[in-house]
Amino acid sequence: MxxxxxxxxxxxxxxxxxxxxxxxxxxxxxxxxxxxxxxxxxxxxxxxxxxxxxxxxKTSVADSLKELAIARVAVLNHAVHEWDVHAALALKGGISKEGLETAFAAEVVKKGDKVDFGEKGGLTKEQWMVLVYADQMTVGVEVDDGVAGALREALGDKQVVELTATIAAYNCVSRFLVALDVGECNGRPMKKVDDL
Structure with a gap:
């Protein structure tokens, strides 16, 4: 630290x-x-x-979606402790091992990129929406209207606000953890999905 x-x-x-x-x-x-x-x-x-x-x-977003978003933020920000904790919670919340592997390894979807919300890589259409939303919020901050609209249609206004606050909050957490090397995790690799 x-x-x-x-x-x-x-x-x-x-x-x-x-x-x-x-x-x-x-x-x-x-x-x-x-x-x-x-x-x-x-x-x-x-x-x-x-x-x-x-x-x-105090939010109504399903744990699977919330923890998937947090785990993805951890990957994007290289926050080892955040990944190790929240990837395990994503599994516990119902994200499949294959889906979590996808969250760990998928290419970042930036604003303006073509988006396919089909079921693939062990993730449902809704889970892909969350992953893409987390990518765009974390990497470029701006979110495509189509991504935000699809998520709003799937989750409704309240849960979109809650999910947005969650992704924003865990960007704050990860940046704090990494900048100060809290827990002395910066040099360690993130746990593999099978080791969670």
Whole structure:
């Protein structure tokens, strides 16, 4: 890690409620390196915890789609820890091993590229829409109208907003993890699908 981790215990009484809120969301696990990096500023850590907590637990997007999008963001941003955790959650959520292999290895679909949402590579039409949407949001930021429209037709307004917030949030997470080398993962390879 490029800066030392914050203490595992709150250094002041003022910090204690923030540590407790983050610990409550992580329970039964302890604080993770990401938390200990963020806790250099408890206000930032508290806001992050609230925002990511809502993304993780307060949206209506199916776990399979949400975790597929997060796993794809991890691949695109070379965020090893994010891939290792969220690819496993994508499998648990119902993405096939073949589909996850596709998410790991598929060519990036950029704005303006021809898009085929057919079922292939172990992914359904809807899962391909999510993958392409994640690609365009992550790599070029701008999304083709046709991609956004197809996704809106498949998921509806609320879930498109939730999925967009999820992809945006995990772009933030991955960029933070990689820039600071949180968890000392930058030099490691991402886990193979069979090893998740």
């Amino acid at each position: 490029r800066v030392p981790y914050a203490p595992k215990e709150p250094p002041t009484e003022e910090d204690k409620p923030v540590y407790e809120r983050i610990a409550a969301r992580r329970a039964p696990r302890p604080l993770i390196p990401l938390d200990l990096a963020l806790l250099h500023n408890t206000a930032v850590a508290d806001g992050w915890n609230s925002f990511i907590g809502a993304i993780r637990t």
